Amino acid sequence: MIEAPYLLFLGDAPDPLAAKVAQGIRDWRPDFAKAQFRLAGCKADMGLPDMTMAEAVAAGIKTIVIGVANRGGMIAPDWIAALREGLEAGMDIASGLHNLLTDEGELVAAAQVNGRTLHDVRIPTVAYPIANGKRRTGKRVLAVGTDCSVGKMYTAIALEREMLARGMKATFRATGQTGILITGGGVPLDAVIADFMAGAVEYLTPDNDADHWDIIEGQGSLFHPSYSGVTMALIHGGQPDALILAHEPSRTHMRGLPHQSLPTLEQLRETALVLAKVVNPDCVVTGVSVNTASMTESEALEYLAALEIKTGLACVDPYRQGAGRLVDGLMDV
Amino acid sequence: MIEAPYLLFLGDAPDPLAAKVAQGIRDWRPDFAKAQFRLAGCKADMGLPDMTMAEAVAAGIKTIVIGVANRGGMIAPDWIAALREGLEAGMDIASGLHNLLTDEGELVAAAQVNGRTLHDVRIPTVAYPIANGKRRTGKRVLAVGTDCSVGKMYTAIALEREMLARGMKATFRATGQTGILITGGGVPLDAVIADFMAGAVEYLTPDNDADHWDIIEGQGSLFHPSYSGVTMALIHGGQPDALILAHEPSRTHMRGLPHQSLPTLEQLRETALVLAKVVNPDCVVTGVSVNTASMTESEALEYLAALEIKTGLACVDPYRQGAGRLVDGLMDV
Numbered sequence: 001m002i003e004a005p006y007l008l009f010l011g012d013a014p015d016p017l018a019a020k021v022a023q024g025i026r027d028w029r030p031d032f033a034k035a036q037f038r039l040a041g042c043k044a045d046m047g048l049p050d051m052t053m054a055e056a057v058a059a060g061i062k063t064i065v066i067g068v069a070n071r072g073g074m075i076a077p078d079w080i081a082a083l084r085e086g087l088e089a090g091m092d093i094a095s096g097l098h099n100l101l102t103d104e105g106e107l108v109a110a111a112q113v114n115g116r117t118l119h120d121v122r123i124p125t126v127a128y129p130i131a132n133g134k135r136r137t138g139k140r141v142l143a144v145g146t147d148c149s150v151g152k153m154y155t156a157i158a159l160e161r162e163m164l165a166r167g168m169k170a171t172f173r174a175t176g177q178t179g180i181l182i183t184g185g186g187v188p189l190d191a192v193i194a195d196f197m198a199g200a201v202e203y204l205t206p207d208n209d210a211d212h213w214d215i216i217e218g219q220g221s222l223f224h225p226s227y228s229g230v231t232m233a234l235i236h237g238g239q240p241d242a243l244i245l246a247h248e249p250s251r252t253h254m255r256g257l258p259h260q261s262l263p264t265l266e267q268l269r270e271t272a273l274v275l276a277k278v279v280n281p282d283c284v285v286t287g288v289s290v291n292t293a294s295m296t297e298s299e300a301l302e303y304l305a306a307l308e309i310k311t312g313l314a315c316v317d318p319y320r321q322g323a324g325r326l327v328d329g330l331m332d333v
Numbered sequence: 334m335i336e337a338p339y340l341l342f343l344g345d346a347p348d349p350l351a352a353k354v355a356q357g358i359r360d361w362r363p364d365f366a367k368a369q370f371r372l373a374g375c376k377a378d379m380g381l382p383d384m385t386m387a388e389a390v391a392a393g394i395k396t397i398v399i400g401v402a403n404r405g406g407m408i409a410p411d412w413i414a415a416l417r418e419g420l421e422a423g424m425d426i427a428s429g430l431h432n433l434l435t436d437e438g439e440l441v442a443a444a445q446v447n448g449r450t451l452h453d454v455r456i457p458t459v460a461y462p463i464a465n466g467k468r469r470t471g472k473r474v475l476a477v478g479t480d481c482s483v484g485k486m487y488t489a490i491a492l493e494r495e496m497l498a499r500g501m502k503a504t505f506r507a508t509g510q511t512g513i514l515i516t517g518g519g520v521p522l523d524a525v526i527a528d529f530m531a532g533a534v535e536y537l538t539p540d541n542d543a544d545h546w547d548i549i550e551g552q553g554s555l556f557h558p559s560y561s562g563v564t565m566a567l568i569h570g571g572q573p574d575a576l577i578l579a580h581e582p583s584r585t586h587m588r589g590l591p592h593q594s595l596p597t598l599e600q601l602r603e604t605a606l607v608l609a610k611v612v613n614p615d616c617v618v619t620g621v622s623v624n625t626a627s628m629t630e631s632e633a634l635e636y637l638a639a640l641e642i643k644t645g646l647a648c649v650d651p652y653r654q655g656a657g658r659l660v661d662g663l664m665d666v
Contacts (some may be wrong), residue, residue, distance in 0.1 A: 133558030133590050190528040197527050197562045222565070225466030225612050229530045229566035236558040257466050263611070271607050274600070278593075279558050 003062035019044035022067025096177030131198035138208030152218035201237025286329035336395035352377035355400025427452035429510030464531035471541030485551035534570025619662035
C-alpha cells in the first residue's frame with residue numbers, strides 16, 4: 001500500500017490532459033490530494049497549494065505521486081533532481097509510468113540512503129496464487145465493456161462514492177495503474193503472468209462481510225482481441241454477483257483496431273453472463289453505464305431513454321447523472 | 334529454437350509416468366529422439382540406445398532434453414554432474430522444469446565456458462507484441478476443451494501427423510512446455526505477461542501459405558476459472574478458422590476444482606464460437622475430439638456414435654481411431 005496523503009507531482013506537464021492521473025486522485029480521493037508540485041513550464045493545475053518538498057513533509061505528506069505522463073509515459077531526466085530532493089526530505093515516491101523508478105540509479109540510491117520506498121505500480125510485487133474459483137462471502141460487481149476505455153473505471157469509482165454516501169459498505173478494487181495510484185493499492189493486472197491473473201483478482205477481492213460490495217475495476221473487453229484474456233480473468237477471478245455493461249456509443253471500431261467492429265450490448269450481455277455464471281450461477285446484469293461525452297445533454301437523455309426501453313435495464317451516464325440508479329439496481333442482488 | 338537431435342535425459346525417473354515429456358518426444362518426434370541417458374535406479378525406458386555424453390556428441394546429438402519430472406518438477410542435485418559433463422562435451426540443455434537451468438550456478442558456468450546454451454522453455458525469451466487482431470493468411474485450427482488436460486495437445490499433434498501424411502502443409506504450434514520440448518519451439522503461454530498473451534499467439538502463427546494449416550496447441554478452458562484468460566487469448570490471438578471441441582467424458586468436476594461442474598459440449602461450442610467470430614467471422618466448429626481412455630473399446634464406440642448424433646459433428650478419439658475424420662472435417666474450411 002502507498003502511504004497517504006500525497007504530493008501530486010505535475011512536473012512539466014505540457015497540457016492538463018497529461019496530468020490525468022493527478023486529476024483522478026484530485027477528483028476521487030480529495031483527502032489524499034494535499035498539495036501539488038510543479039516545475040517551470042507546467043501547464044496543469046489541480047487547484048491545490050504548491051509546495052516545496054520540505055513544505056510537503058512539514059505538512060504531513062507521505063508520498064510523492066507522479067501524476068503526469070509525458071510523451072511515451074517515461075520518467076523525464078528533468079524530474080530527477082526534484083524527486084531525489086523529495087526522498088531526502090523523507091517522502092516515498094509512487095509511479096505508474098513505463099520506465100521504472102527502480103531503474104533510475106540516482107533515485108534508488110537516494111531511497112536506500114534515506115530509508116524510503118519507490119512504488120512502481122506498473123509491476124506486480126506480490127506472488128499471486130493460481131485461482132481456485134471457490135465462492136467467497138460478500139458481494140462483487142464488475143463493469144464489462146463493449147470496448148476498452150469506455151468508462152469502466154469511472155463507473156466503478158462513481159459506484160463506490162454513491163454506495164458510501166448511502167452508508168453502504170463498499171470498496172473500489174483497482175486493477176490498473178491509474179486506479180492503484182488513486183486508491184493507494186490494487187493489482188496491476190495487465191502486468192501479471194498469465195497463469196496468475198484470475199488468482200490475482202481473487203487475492204484482491206477476498207471474503208468479506210455479507211453486505212459488503214467489492215467494486216472491481218474492469219479492464220479491456222471480451223470483444224477486444226488484444227486484451228480479452230485479461231477481461232476473462234476478471235470475470236472468473238472476480239466471480240461477480242452483478243455485471244454492469246459499459247458502452248461508448250460514438251465508437252466506430254474497437255479502440256486501436258480500425259478493422260475491428262464493436263459487439264452489440266446484447267452480444268456483450270449474453271456472452272459475459274454465460275462466462276460469469278461459470279463461477280457464480282446467480283450473477284445478473286443490473287444496468288448499463290454509457291459514456292455520452294460525445295453527445296449534447298438532450299441527445300444523451302434521448303439515447304439513454306431509447307436504450308433503456310431496448311435493454312430493459314437502467315441506462316445511465318454516471319458522469320452526467322450520478323451512479324444512483326446503477327446502485328439502485330444492485331440493491332436486490 | 335532448440336537444436337535437434339536430442340539426448341533424452343531420464344535421470345533417476347521413479348516410474349515411467351515421470352518421463353512423459355521424453356515419451357512425448359519419442360512418440361511424436363522420433364527423428365529427434367536419438368538416444369537416452371539414465372542414472373542409477375532409473376525406472377523409465379524409451380527403448381532407445383543408452384549413450385554417455387561423449388557417445389551422444391559423437392553421434393551428432395545437439396541438445397540434452399530433460400525428459401523427466403521428479404516430485405515437484407525440480408532439477409535434482411544428483412543430475413548436475415551428468416548435465417555439466419554434457420555441456421563440456423558440447424551439447425546444449427533444454428528443460429521445462431520449474432526451477433531453471435539458468436539458476437544452477439554450476440551449469441551456467443559450464444555453459445559459458447563451453448559456449449553452450451541453456452534453454453528454459455518455462456519462461457518466455459521473446460518480447461512479444463500486443464495483439465493487433467488483423468487477419469492473417471493461411472488457415473488455423475484450435476482445440477478448445479470442456480476442461481484442462483482433456484487431450485488438446487494430443488489432438489493437435491495427431492492432426493499434424495495426419496495432415497503431413499496426406500501431403501498437406503501443416504505445423505503444430507506449441508503453447509506449453511511439453512509441446513515446446515517435443516517440437517523444439519513455441520510460446521510458453523502460461524508464463525507470458527497478461528497484456529502480451531494474444532500477441533504471443535499472433536507471433537507464433539504468422540502469415541502463411543493460403544493452404545497451410547497452423548495447428549495451435551490449446552490451453553486451459555473457457556470454463557476453467559483458473560486458466561480461462563489464457564484460453565481466451567488463444568482464441569483471439571489464434572483467430573482460428575476452425576475449432577475442435579475436446580472432451581473427457583468421465584470428469585465429474587473441473588480439474589483441480591471439486592466444487593466446479595463442467596460445461597456441456599453445447600455450451601462450449603456456443604460460447605467459444607461467439608468469441609472466435611470476433612476475430613474470424615468465418616470460424617466454424619468442425620469436430621469433437623474425445624479422450625475415451627476411461628472406457629472399453631465398445632463403450633467408447635457407443636459413446637462416440639451417440640455423441641455424433643447429438644452434435645451433428647464428427648466425434649473421434651484420435652488415440653483409438655486416428656485423426657483422419659477430424660482432418661476430413663477441415664477439408665472444406
